Structures are given as C-alpha cells and as structure tokens.
Amino acid sequence: MGDVDGAFGLWAAANPSTRHLLAGVEAADSWGTDGHKWLNVPYDSGYSFCADPVAHRAAMAYSVAYVTGHGEGPVRAPSDYILESSRRARGFVTWVALRLLGRTGVGDLVERCCRLARRFAGRMAAIEGVSVGNDVVLNQVLVRFGEDDGATDAVAAAAQESGECWMGSTTWRGKRYMRVSVANWSTSEDDIDRTSAVVEAAWRSLR
Numbered sequence: 688m689g690d691v692d693g694a695f696g697l698w699a700a701a702n703p704s705t706r707h708l709l710a711g712v713e714a715a716d717s718w719g720t721d722g723h724k725w726l727n728v729p730y731d732s733g734y735s736f737c738a739d740p741v742a743h744r745a746a747m748a749y750s751v752a753y754v755t756g757h758g759e760g761p762v763r764a765p766s767d768y769i770l771e772s773s774r775r776a777r778g779f780v781t782w783v784a785l786r787l788l789g790r791t792g793v794g795d796l797v798e799r800c801c802r803l804a805r806r807f808a809g810r811m812a813a814i815e816g817v818s819v820g821n822d823v824v825l826n827q828v829l830v831r832f833g834e835d836d837g838a839t840d841a842v843a844a845a846a847q848e849s850g851e852c853w854m855g856s857t858t859w860r861g862k863r864y865m866r867v868s869v870a871n872w873s874t875s876e877d878d879i880d881r882t883s884a885v886v887e888a889a890w891r892s893l894r
C-alpha cells in the first residue's frame with residue numbers, strides 16, 4: 688500500500704482528539720517516525736516499522752565469516768533488522784520517555800502542541816496579506832505572505848535570523864509556504880505570541 692512518513696503524524700495516535708487522522712495507516716507497508724521530534728528525545732532517534740519481516744531482514748541482514756552473532760536460527764537477532772551492527776543504546780532514551788510520559792503524557796503533549804499551532808495560525812490569519820494554506824488539524828501550519836513566493840521565503844528567513852524561532856519552508860500545491868511545526872514540550876503561549884510578533888514585523892517591514 689505504500690510507506691508512511693509519520694515523523695510527526697504517527698504520534699497523533701496517542702491523542703484521542705487526533706487519533707482519527709490515522710485511519711487506514713495500518714494498511715501501510717512501513718511506517719517511519721522520529722523520537723527527536725514530538726517525543727522530545729535527543730537527535731538520531733528515528734524508528735522504522737516494516738510490516739513484512741522477511742523483506743525487512745532481506746534488506747538489512749548481512750553475513751560474513753569474521754562477524755559472528757547474526758541470527759541464523761529461529762531466534763531473532765536484532766542486528767539483522769538495522770543498518771549498523773554496533774551502535775550505542777539509542778533505544779534507552781525512547782524507553783525512558785515512553786515509560787515516564789505514558790500514552791496519556793504523549794497524548795497531552797500532542798494536544799498541547801496542536802492547540803498552540805492553532806493559536807499561531809489564528810494570529811497569522813488575522814494579519815492583512817497573510818494566509819494559512821492548510822487546515823490546522825495537527826501541529827503543522829503553512830503560512831504564505833502575499834502572492835509572491837519570494838516574500839514568503841524572505842519572511843521565513845528573517846524570522847530565523849531573529850533568533851526567536853525556527854521554521855522551515857516548503858512548496859505545496861505549487862506555492863511557497865513558511866512551514867511551522869510546533870513540537871517542543873516547553874513551548875508556551877507566550878512563545879507563540881513572541882514568534883507571531885517577529886513574523887508579523889518581518890512581513891510589515893517587507894511590504
């Protein structure tokens with residue numbers, strides 16, 4: 688059926704009010720997601736889930752005479768399902784975060800970020816010449832400034848240069864947008880309002 692980039696989206700399943708957004712995801716061949724985004728654990732905590740264990744193993748496992756310990760028998764060898772044989776215990780922080788937060792804690796985090804994303808979208812939509820390009824159903828907000836792609840890129844760059852916030856850019860349906868992802872556990876309403884003010888000032892100085 689295809690592969691799901693659930694870097695943010697898969698975490699929506701932990702929150703009762705966003706879980707419906709994942710309808711049908713179980714039919715995918717694989718999912719990818721990150722812990723270093725919404726789970727707020729350190730970088731290089733990425734996870735992939737493959738529905739077909741035979742294909743998964745065939746893509747990853749290797750066998751050479753001078754490296755032992757790979758699974759040749761009935762017992763699953765974890766190293767047959769990843770790219771590196773030797774690695775630090777990356778999984779530990781993920782385990783700690785999930786044990787600490789539990790499903791409810793992760794769900795609350797998701798809910799809070801979505802609420803802040805809606806707040807940001809509301810602030811943006813109230814500014815003349817600024818439009819929000821997506822339905823803000825999760826933590827993602829696409830913002831366009833005027834009708835000129837260059838203006839949108841310039842506002843995103845100015846916002847980044849301010850040091851107050853960081854957001855990316857994207858092209859969606861042929862148009863440039865500033866792409867905002869609200870994902871940090873410590874982001875507050877005040878942060879959203881400060882960010883909105885910086886973005887608004889950048890747009891006004893460009894007009």
Ligand SMILES: Cc1ncc(COP(=O)(O)O)c(C=O)c1O
Nearest residue numbers: 692693694695696721723733868
């Ligand atoms: C939806 C989505 N997929 C994939 C990525 C890439 O993530 P990473 O750089 O952690 O591999 C990003 C990064 O922002 C993302 O937003």
